Amino acid sequence: MQRTRFGEMACSIARTMDVIGEPWSPLVLRDVFAGLRRFDEIQADLGISRKVLTERLNHLVDEGVLERRPYDSRPRFEYHLTGKGAELVDLLMVMVAWGDRWLAGEAGPPVLYRHHACGEVSHVDLSCAHCGEPMHAGDVDLLPGPGSGH
Incomplete structure (x- = not known):
């Protein structure tokens, strides 16, 4: 197929x-x-x-x-x-945060991530590249971009 x-x-x-x-x-x-x-x-x-x-x-x-x-x-x-591949791993880390929150169950996350900069175990959280505030689905409006053809 x-x-x-x-x-x-x-x-x-x-x-x-x-x-x-x-x-x-x-x-x-x-x-x-x-x-x-x-x-x-x-x-x-x-x-x-x-x-x-x-x-x-x-x-x-x-x-x-x-x-x-x-x-x-x-x-x-x-x-x-x-x-290019390393940036895709960033995307996978966002998937990990979602999976850990919604699918890990009582056992907890199968893998932990220690942040090099602060040494703490943490997870990826989305933020605005411009202002640094949290940026999630409810925090944005969709607008046509230059590649939209509209």
Whole structure:
């Protein structure tokens, strides 16, 4: 079955989903962020088929989210986040905050995040880049942007 392509839509959410909307992609990014860099490490952690993992890694490399770096002469590669990929991990951290709040249950969050700047265990919270105030769905109005075509 062919996957629906959203990359041509005038919508940043749709364009982002075109890059990471397949369910395995965010988990691959999570693993690379967590330090699993080699194909076999990622495959073992996720329990994903080799074929699907190869497709996901190729897609994420093609999209400029991951880069391949050789680690021996066979050739074999490690996968590393690019700048574009690191910013996608920021998005995943927002998903973590939501999942921890609504889905973690009594056991609590499965992973904690210590902030380098203050040393405290915390979570991501959205704020306005202009004024620094909290910025959530009820705090904004949607306006057409220059790329909207309207």
